[in-house]
Amino acid sequence: MEKIDTLRDYGLFDALVPRYRSYPPANHFVDRVGQQNQENWLGMVPSGSDVSVYIHIPFCKRLCWFCACRTQGTRTLRPVDAYVEFLIKELWGVKKQLAPDVKVARLHLGGGTPTILSPGTMTLLLNEVFKAFPRSAQFEFSVEIDPTEASRDLLSTLIDHGLNRASLGVQDFAPRVQDAIGRPQSLEQTRDVIAFLRDKGITALNLDVLYGLPHQTVESFGQTLDHVIGLKPNRLAIYGYAHVPWMSKRQVMIKEADLPGSETRFALASMARARLQDTGFETIGIDHFATPRDGLSKVQASGQVRRNFQGYTDDQSQTLIGIGASAISKFPQGYLQNAVATSAYQNRITQTGLAAHKGYAMNGTDKLVGCIVEDLLCRFELNTAKLALDFPQGQSAVREICVLLVRQFPDVFFINQAGLKMHDWAQPLVRIIANVVDEFTATELSHSTAI
Ligand SMILES: C[S@@+](CC[C@H](N)C(=O)[O-])C[C@H]1O[C@@H](n2cnc3c(N)ncnc32)[C@H](O)[C@@H]1O
Ligand code: SF4
Incomplete structure (x- = not known):
């Protein structure tokens, strides 16, 4: 519970973010x-x-x-x-x-x-x-x-x-x-x-x-x-x-x-x-x-x-x-x-x-970000090794997202064999983190890095 102040600072108690049962929501x-x-x-x-x-x-x-x-x-x-x-x-x-x-x-x-x-x-x-x-x-x-x-x-x-x-x-x-x-x-x-x-x-x-x-x-x-x-x-x-x-x-x-x-x-x-x-x-x-x-x-x-x-x-x-x-x-x-x-419905x-x-019709960037959001929500990680295999064209987008996350959430992630992994105490932040990736995709990636 000693991390509660950090969770509060990251917006856990104020943020209104989607549940990400689909990407995009x-x-x-x-x-x-x-x-x-x-x-x-x-x-x-x-x-x-x-x-x-x-x-x-x-x-x-x-x-x-x-x-x-x-x-x-x-x-x-x-x-x-x-x-x-x-x-x-x-x-x-x-x-x-x-x-x-x-x-x-x-x-x-x-x-x-x-x-x-x-x-x-x-x-x-x-x-x-x-x-x-x-x-x-x-x-x-x-x-x-x-x-x-x-x-x-x-x-x-x-x-x-x-x-x-x-x-x-x-x-x-x-x-x-x-x-x-x-x-x-x-x-x-x-x-x-x-x-x-x-x-x-x-x-x-x-x-x-x-x-x-x-x-x-x-x-x-x-x-x-x-x-x-x-x-x-x-x-x-x-x-x-x-x-x-x-x-x-x-x-x-x-x-x-x-x-x-x-x-x-x-x-x-x-x-x-x-x-x-x-x-x-x-x-x-x-x-x-x-x-x-x-x-x-x-x-x-x-x-x-x-x-x-x-x-x-x-x-x-x-x-x-x-x-x-x-x-x-x-x-x-x-x-x-x-x-x-x-x-x-009945009329149709x-x-x-x-x-x-x-x-929503998914382009390549949407599919890549959809995998990242699902990875975060299901496994609290961003598996860069798997993403490199599944999206060889998307490596610069993956790098940009990793840099963004590490910069914005410096103490939340550590590096493991697969890529970036969230610390257990930070898991309640995962929807906020997915939302940061989502907004970054909408404002930055969608124009520059369609794959
Ligand atoms: C279709 S509903 C319930 C199924 C069944 N009609 C029943 O009443 O038991 C499925 C689930 O959605 C969840 N749910 C419904 N409204 C919710 C809300 N405002 N916030 C979070 N979960 C909700 C409830 O846990 C509910 O059991
Ligand atoms: S009975 Fe109907 S209104 Fe009540 S929780 Fe189930 S779906 Fe919702």
Whole structure:
């Protein structure tokens, strides 16, 4: 903790920087990259290759006040059932552009609350997914579950279709915190869903927890962590709560005066990290934890952790196809985002069968900087040896970035065999450092060093 003053001097408690789940972040996407790119890039996915598919379900029965996800409340299943018909049209619209023998290696249902679907509608959707995309040999199927909205029939339907990983939202178990974020959820409810899944053979379980919520103290959050550890997940995501009421209107229900200050947030995050490490979890990047035998820990050992829109992953696919309103696709050539509002998305699908409305086409410099940002966020290093192999034309850009970082953060990096490595104490600064690289690229590199 003696480094806290240095971290403060580097702006840890003031900086507002992106999470860098993509590079460039989604706020750099532009209108001129859209459906034409989507058709071209889908057509360029190599025949016989594996892709990952993400399907977004933007509906919830309850709307928790803290939530910044793209979702809307609904009391009935009518709009959900109608939306699933558009998802199916989009699946086939995408399929039409792809080589016929492309397979799905990873399927992830996220939201919103995918478990809001009725078993019948879920069966309809999954049957179409697997008709359009045969499963590859390494197939993994995961879903985000709200433990208060997860009927046993629906969970059984998912398991019957090959579900083998589940992610459950917890956030915090303290009643005072739950009241302040509009999300009641008991430990028993959560435990029951986990017991049901384990009983049916689903042992790969992730729990989402948040620090920085109203009324959280180190003591109360410690108790939540005790409960969470007692549920024996294989993975944990411990995210910092993002309070962005200008983007997510429902957050106005949360009183800013009840939020912990930035130094308490830091204490909460540090306590969680220490507690989980003491319990035997491996730390993955800035906010994930995994048991030593989990796939994320294995790819960490081999230096292959990746970062995507769900956070950290062991998924190595080159292509991620996002289906549904606001879903983002990733191709080696760049990113595409579907129309965000459900109605705009459905209109696009009706008109053309595809829904990309903006995106970003990567040039050589973007690809190089994307690798640097991913390296920093996943491994806290800048691997100059690997960059020299992958980007032989980019050596002067890499040198400029190294000089910039060492000059701006003199005591943060040391030199190792691979290149530059961050000291452990400095890891909380990694998003600030990625942002410095990002801004330098936008102002200096993009004009001078396109490779
Ligand atoms: C799609 S949501 C939750 C899935 C499911 N509907 C549930 O409620 O359990 C996925 C995760 O995003 C995280 N999340 C949502 N809003 C957030 C915010 N404002 N800041 C940080 N993380 C957030 C939460 O941890 C949440 O579990
Ligand atoms: S946390 Fe889950 S249930 Fe709550 S609003 Fe967000 S997506 Fe919906």
